[in-house]
Amino acid sequence: MKKISTKLTLAMLSVTVAVLAFVGAALMINITLDYFSSFGREMELVFEDGRFTEIYDGFSGDTDALADYLENALLSFQTPRDYYILKDGNVVKSSRTGGSLKMTDNLRRVLDGGYSRDGKLTSDALDFALDMGGGYTAYVLDGKQALALRLRDIALLFLQALVIGIVLAAALSFIISKRLTHSIKKLEDGAQRMSRGEFTQVEVKTRDEVGGLCRVFNEMSEQIQSDFEQFERAESAQREFVANVSHELKTPLTVIKSYAQTLNSMELDADTRKKFLKTIDGETDRMSEIVEQLLYISKLEQPPAKLIRLDLKELCRQAADALLLESGKKGVTVRVEGEGFVRSDRERVTTIIYNLLTNAIKYSDEGGLVTVTVTGGDKPSVSVVDNGIGIPPEDIGRVFERFYRTDKARGRKTGGTGLGLAIAKESADSLGARLTAASTPGVRTEFLLEFSYD
Ligand code: ADP
DSSP, rough: OHHHHHHHHHHHHHHHHHHHHHHHHHHHHHHHHHHHHHHHHHHHHHHHHHHHHHHHHSSSOOOHHHHHHHHHHHHTSSSEEEEEEEEEEEEEESSOSOOOOOHHHHHHHHTTSEEEOOOEEEEESSEEEEEEEETTTEEEEEEEEEHHHHHHHHHHHHHHHHHHHHHHHHHHHHHHHHHHHHHHOOOOOOHHHHHOOOOOOOOOHHHHHHHHHHHHHHHHHHHHHHHHHHHHHHHHHHHHHHHHHHHHHHHHOOOHHHHHHHHHSOOOHHHHHHHHHHHHHHHHHHHHHHHHHHHHHHHHOOOOSSOOEEEEHHHHHHHHHHHHHHHHHOOEEEEEEEOOEEEEOOHHHHHHHHHHHHHHHHTTTTEEEEEEEOTTTTTTEEEEEEEESSOOHHHTTTTTTTOOOOOOHHTTOOOSSSSHHHHHHHHHHTOOOEEEEEEEETTTTEEEEEEEEO
16 A cells, blocks of 8 residues: 555656646647748748849859858858758859768759758758759758757756756655645544544644544544443443342342241231231332333333323323322322313323322321412423422432432332332423422422423
């Protein structure tokens, strides 16, 4: 696997070389074409000039005048070129001293008469020949040396540019890849820490895609951390719950076991036997109540079966009637006031009201008063108020926990399981309702069930 920095450097270098090569080639082709066309243009200027026409028209072998003209005319251009004057194919005058003249196709053609010019890109030289009459030929040759020089300069220039470009591209890609890989390395470290269960944030340095990735990573890390903590909390709550259930079931089991053993091993009078059996019966009831309530709690994980319009006052009255025996025993008066309707699950709402009312009666003193107030409208509610022992401030936040009982409740031996309010609270949650408690011990305790609160 190649490193990002290597890939980036290679990419930058190839782009630099490609661009320079393309521009260089285009420039060289352009210069060559220009060189060729200017040769044609300049030959026209030399041989169509008035002074040349004069020499041409009256030419009778005066090679000096012709040479003079050609020398001057060619000097007026930047590109150095040679002229030759031939007589029957032999050089009689030339701008070059020494050396032989190569016979080009062009020259050969003109020696037969007329004129000819060669400007093909592929030829090794550019030349122009004109038959002057009387066996004389005027001939101009461009050996392309000037073009070669020019092209060489350009090539050198581009070679320099290439070296500078390569150095710059390498430096630039090094800096960019350093910045890029710095953040990516940070992400990699963060991910590695995350796999070990350490949730840390990655520093966001850039505003580009990598910076965006860092931000997403941080959000993801936070989310996973909170899910993880939630999962751990749920797991520890679950463990605590199992421990509580075991403990709550163990107590009645121990009582039952020891009473049964005593009954078995001892001769007891009828009264004592009856008392023992009653205790066993009572503890069995308590166990089945706990198990039933636990089953109910597990059912609450399912969404409510069906929602119907409920007459809240009617439900409260029915609950109060069902508890007449309990309230009657303690001389507690239960008053139901107001009215209201709500669209909800009948069983769950009934359970909530029943549990709240049971507690209100259970924790009321003899002759106490329990007031149930129903309100309607778009935010229906049921409030259950009693003037019993109340809940101390240190316990009020925990009474909705499963198996939680206040010391006073335990002291009183009221026999509760500590699940009633948990069931009420979890039922309310499952209906999207809110259940809250407020208490001034000994004065007033209120449980408030509110539907459709914001
Ligand atoms: P329990 O079966 O013990 O009543 P709950 O879950 O119904 O269990 O209630 C939890 C605890 O909250 C009770 O043990 C009691 O201490 C306290 N509590 C609930 N309702 C009242 C109330 N109306 N007045 C005083 N204390 C209450």
